[in-house]
Amino acid sequence: MKESPARFADLAGLRLYRRNIFAVTGLPVDARGPAVRRQRQRLDARLAVERTWRGDARSPVRDGYRKEEVRLAFEEFQDPRRRLVDELTWYWGDADLGCGCAPAAHERHDEAVGAHLTAIEAETGRADLPSTGHARYWTDAAAGWARLLDSPGLRAHIAHRMTALADPRLDDHSPDDFLAGLPRLLLSPFAELADDRSVRPRLAEVCADWAEYPVFATPLPDVFEDTVEETADRLKDALRTAGERHEAGQHADALETLEQRVLPAYAEFESLEKFVSESRSEEMAHTVTVALNNVALGMCEAGLQRPFRSRLVEVMEAASRIAPTRDQAQIDQNLTAVRTGHAPAGAQQLKPSECAGCVLMLLTIVGGVVAGLTAGAAWATGIIIGGFVLAGMFAS
Template sequence: MTQVDEGRSRAAAARLLEAANPDVYRRNPFRVTGVATDAPARRVRQERQRVLNVLDLMPDATVGDQVLPLPSRPAPDEVRAAFDALQRPDQRVIDELFWWWGEPGECGCEPEVHTLHDIAVRAHTEALDLEAAPGSDDPEARSERWVDVADAWADALDAPGFWAHVRHRVTALADRRLGESTVDGLRGAMARALMNPQVLLARKPGNGVLARLLDTWDVDAEVIDNARADAAAPVYEAVEAQLTAVGDLRDDTAPLTAARRALSELPDLARTMEALVPHERFRRSATLRNRISVMLNNCALPIRDSSAKPTVELKQALFEYAIELAVEAEDQRIIRDNLDDLLAAQRFRQAGGSLATSPWDQVNTLIRTRRVDDAIKLLRRMRDTETRPERRAEIESALAQLTQARAVVGGGQPAPWRWMTTLGLFLAAIAAVVYLTDVTWHLDMWLVMAGGAVATLVLTFFVCTTGYRMSIASNPLVGLLTLAIAGYAVWEVQTYGLAPFWMALAGFTIPLEITLPAGLWLAQKWNTR
């Protein structure tokens, strides 16, 4: 085939696809005028003159096809335009495809070829007339009707003489613009053209069933997929537009406005898109579906946690729809974690916690300010309201570490002056050990050292308890007073000799690797009782 022939073939296919819309039968010039599809040019001119003369005399006269009349009487101008269309052979050959072929004549076709074609035309015409008629239709009957249309055209196109008849008509029209390339172009585009009215109707709201019924056509899978994608084109555009609009709102620091718009628009668009082009079958649908999911999640995240029920419900609904629509497994996991965090936060609030910041941020703040006891209480509340095993294990681990550290860092507010009281107590303890073991009881020096070790254990336990750390020991006046008393006691006992004092001090310091951990362990048990 030459380049010119290829151009004619493409032109014929383009004209066929342009004509194939829901009005392809209602505006068919053969139906409007009542002229037979195989009528020669002379016969067409005679009918034109006769019919237009009748309409001039009687504008309300009935004209057109009598087998399947138009739902409403055509206006005289419409009839005149229909006769004009029959004067264009390149358009007439297309219009002949969509109206009766009747009894075979000069074409020499087998009667079955024309019969099957006319059955398909009738089924298609009636289906499209009913789609245009006002009022509801039984969904089951509607589906069966469109299945019948697909089956009827499949039978007609399978007839061996179908395209031989079209070839005969191209020859009979005797136009130099028509030829074998025209037939090839029509044959290549015929399947898509027959589906096109259904595709255009499927674009209307509530007509997703027509998109699904495209699968019943006995044509190549690629043709069906392209038809369904074409039916979804307006929805694709609407999704892209809404994603852009919602994203702009979110970027303009209007999180609640963006969230409300996302929730009101995106899930419905996703459902419409799924009816037309299921995401498991159409890559673009899957991509847009996942983008909707991510956008819903991203609109929920900036919303501050609140006790206000509408805000909580909005955020939860965004996460739930996002999980439902997520295509990528990793995105779904992340969004599910976000929803779980929200639900845990709500349970935490109901248990008396604050949602001004996240619970973990509150724990970190308390630890930084050395309010360890408050941090532990908060962690326990988080643990009691958490239902996810993995998150509960994280909280338990943090609790264990913080409880162990509390014996060292303390559980109350930071107290920079407490060291004076603590030092005073240790000096006083040394003096007491010397006084009791050496001066009063006259015990052996090794027992003086043992007394120092026991005193270390007891004092370590005491100063690491929460009660001590929350007591008036942090008051600088108390610290100074304690140091003064301890200093006086040390001065007094050293007058009895320095040896007992140094032995007691050795008893305090040498076994520290044993007595200090033991005291800390006892304090930890005491604090967590």
């Protein structure tokens, strides 16, 4: 199976239906060469005197398409690989596609397209639709597309359309190349919607509904990968700055970095936790907890409790809220010490990834034993030494 056609990337996101070539040109999905050329000539003449044209009546674009947008849409018709992707994501209606599908199959397809299009437009506020219906639109779209993608009839439909388009550029592709790209394309609007932090809690609930369908469950985490990584990188940069200032004895600057950069960046990461693996969320919480704890205690050790007392308590309270189970008891003890002003005597610094380092060392020993039994003492020694070096690097 070859890589999915590039058109999937072009349509990804909230523009999915807005840039569809059939929405832009107003042509039916069974339009062929002569009909396409005539429509292009008509629209060229029209847009020579008018600024925009409405497009298909079902297009979500209300202010019309400009001449350049129409020109680009007609160019997409020249490549059957790109055109076929747009066919699959637009209304089939009563077009005579000669595919042998039952009329009900085309109706279900169009219902899925309509529900998905409506959900996107309602979510972005570009459609005059009640907000109370947003969840239902997404639910209907997920159910409709999942049923369609699981239907063997869709593969047969694509195979027929590839034959009907009769273009050698399709010879190196199979229906599976198009089927493989559809789930991620349909999920792609979520990545842009997730940029708005205020909608993330509700978006997580919507995505949970989509994840109930196996066809969407696998690609769903990848949809948020870029958003998560960008947020994680900002958090890591903030933690690095705070750590450098802490090590240099710049205590007030380190505290300010925690307050103004680390905690806001972690709040951003935390708002994406529904789209992140549990292990990664826990490790990030541990890392931030350690940074908050150690800077606060470092300031106490430097005798700065009094001038920064309330701020240190707030930082330790944040650490207590964030702390994973493995750190909770020690953080709560440290928080009590900071509150009562007894730190550092009643408090303790934490080491990052202490638990994970122990696991790595344990795995190293087990691996060495197995290697000794199967490959000899030399292999066992090498694995154990290498593993302890890695564990040391990880802990540092």
